[in-house]
Amino acid sequence: MPITFIDIERQKNWRIGLFFCLLIFLYFLFAFIIAQTIVFLFGWSNVFFVGSKIKYIAAITAFALTVSSVHFGISAFTAVDRVVEQIRAGVPDDEDGVHRVLLNVMDEIHIASGSKRQIRCLVIPTLSLNALAVTDLKGDAVIAITEGLLSRLKRDQLEAVMAHEAYHIFSGDCLEASVATSLFGVYAAAIEGVKDTVVQEFRAVPFLVLFWFLNSLGEIVTMFISREREYRADAGAVRITRNPVALAEALNLIAGRWSGSGFIHEGLEMLCISSPIPDHHDESEDWWDDLMSTHPPIGKRVDVLLQMARVSHSTLAGREKPRAVFQPEIEQLYYALDSEDTWIGPFRFSELTAFPWFTGSTKVSMIPTPSEFDDSVRSVDDIVRERIPVNLNMRTTFLCPACRQPLMKEAYVDTSVDRCVFCRGVLIDNDRIFRILARREIKCDERFRTLMRAVTADSLRSLTIRKQRLKERKLVHLTLCPRCGRSMFRSFYSYAFLIELDKCSMCRVTWFDADELDMLQCLIENKITDALVDRA
Amino acid sequence: MIAWIVIAFVSLCCFWAILSYNRLVTSRNDVRNAWSQIDVQLKRRYDLIPNLVAAVKGYMQHEKDVLENVVRARAEAMSTANLPKKATAEESLTSSLKSLFVIIEKYPVLKASDNVLRLQEDLVATENRIAFARQLYNDLVANYQIRCEIFPDMMIAQTFAFQSFEYFRADITEKKATPSAELS
């Protein structure tokens, strides 16, 4: 019985009081050690013991109480904001097909549970597969799910995952975990972020020490959080959705894939549906592992769910949301007849447009030096005419930075991009890049991989051969933002993925030349598989 | 002494009666709230169906009967008030919608239309909301019914004539074989 069953199973949050006591004890210890050191070093015993020993202890206790109250208050009341900031979660986009489903599912869970407690849902921009729930003493409650998981779950599986997280919140055990996480884990995660930026310098040492210290404290707190709560939430999710098989399928899907190591910090693992950094504790079940681990073995959870549904393991047939399979094509390169009547090339279409003599009647060909009456020789106008789309009402008011032609709004994997039909370049809002990468499956064949390696190798040398060639002809290839007209900032996607892209920081958009988006995805996916192979 | 015991006993009984009465009222209100939720979602579905029918009508020349089925089922569901009959009518509306969705899948033009996709997602979501609201309602009715029937609370329920609720589920005898199609 939805409302009542949650009421009955609502747990007493006694552990939160325990955490507070632990915090007081830690600060007391800390203050006591410092005070004793000062006394010992400076021989100030007469200063400190002016009153009595009781006053001395009382002063330290008062200090510990004040500081731990402030620490606890800040942590417990701002847990949601801090975690959300840490994982860079964003509000779902109502214009996006997949996000709309997420919002609807959240609404369905509210109805099914009969709970009046409002939960917000957010999306984490990463390709990893995970979901987490967090609440705080303010009463704010959030479920965040990664773009990667969202792109792979069918509707009923998504419902099951959301119900699992919602149950954590309704039953109150999420509050304990959130407070436990926010006491140390969130700070550890934040410091890890800072640490990475100063890693090569000796200045990193204090960060490393602090990080290690907070992480160890976080681990102590973890001991008080039982891994049983995951079984209970699984059972609660089944009570809400009445579909154990869907949850088993979802868990099976998450198991063995990249569940967010490197993006979701270890300190937040208590909040997640599956531990982002699976370690040996998670796989076994003796008392020590029970104590140290926050998540039971995922296989065991799947077994329990399947027993509930009275079906065998063989019925789990890897049901997964079909994703758009995409075979990247290498962009057609053209040779062109320049102003001095010689064939030059090969160039991309967008590069051709940068030449001053380039007009609609310029002759282009796909082969190096064709004779004048060769079939392959055609004028630019002919090619352009072929590529004009039938549906012209998708035309936007933005112009392609290369061809100066209006970009076309194109629906693509449940979101939309602005594409130039002539040079195939795309303008994508920054927060949509991950959605596209998550929702399509890319097949990088050997030919494309070779090209990709060549481009990244060139990027390493920071100048491509093609650009050099353009430079010799004294052409400035400066891309202007189609939205605001300012010149875009050319930079690498990230230092891990060396693809040079044009970004506009004002409009938060990125311009991808024809095959750059595909190349980026190939790179990222190869990197992930490499990382998984390395770890295994 | 005896007088005191009697007074204590009577006041304990009164206390229990008030407690039990309040519990029954809360339980009854829960049921009513759950019902209003079903009602809201059913109305939402009635409103969405004409939009979807209008959006796909132009493309479906060969499957006119499927569309007519949906429209007829909607009209029937809207006009029925009696609870088990209404549940049956709603069920046949659900199954007629399912077969409509199966057909939409066959038309690439419709699948590419943002408007149709939006309407379809809205309808699927409403469909799920109805199912969940119904699940909640039936659970709460069961909960309430048990409260009204178990021994001590029963006396209060009968004294104050607490109404009984019907479950919102289709008559098993009238249930037809529904085409098995996946909604997602």
Ligand SMILES: [Zn+2]
């Ligand atoms: Zn969980």
Ligand SMILES: [Zn+2]
């Ligand atoms: Zn263009």
Ligand SMILES: [Zn+2]
């Ligand atoms: Zn701009």
